[in-house]
Amino acid sequence: MGDFLDRTLADLTIRIDRERCIGSGNCIKAEPDVFELDDTTVCVFKAEVPGIGRERLIEACRVCPVAALIVVDAGGGQLVP
Numbered sequence: 001m002g003d004f005l006d007r008t009l010a011d012l013t014i015r016i017d018r019e020r021c022i023g024s025g026n027c028i029k030a031e032p033d034v035f036e037l038d039d040t041t042v043c044v045f046k047a048e049v050p051g052i053g054r055e056r057l058i059e060a061c062r063v064c065p066v067a068a069l070i071v072v073d074a075g076g077g078q079l080v081p
Contacts (some may be wrong), residue, residue: 007045009034010054012079013072014061018042020068027069031060043068 003018023041027034034052038044058079061069067081 005045007049009049010052010057011074012054012057014045014057015070015072016043016045017068017070018044020066021064022066022068024065026063026065027060030063031056034060 005016005018007014021043023037023043025037027043028036031052034046034049034057035043036046058071061071061080064081069080070078071080072078
């Protein structure tokens with residue numbers, strides 16, 4: 001079973017596949033208000049996330065080099081990867 005974190009933000013469900021994450025930090029560079037690295041250098045959600053634009057969030061997930069960030073819209077359609 002995988003190690004996943006899910007959160008709904010801006011009408012999107014974001015899933016972090018922590019086993020796939022390599023800690024590149026691309027998501028953090030793109031959206032530092034949403035993502036951070038934990039003490040094992042793996043992506044997690046920040047405890048408090050301010051309102052964020054949908055397109056910015058999608059782009060922050062799209063830049064993951066190993067597709068560890070999955071974005072699903074309200075209708076269940078996968079947008080990223």
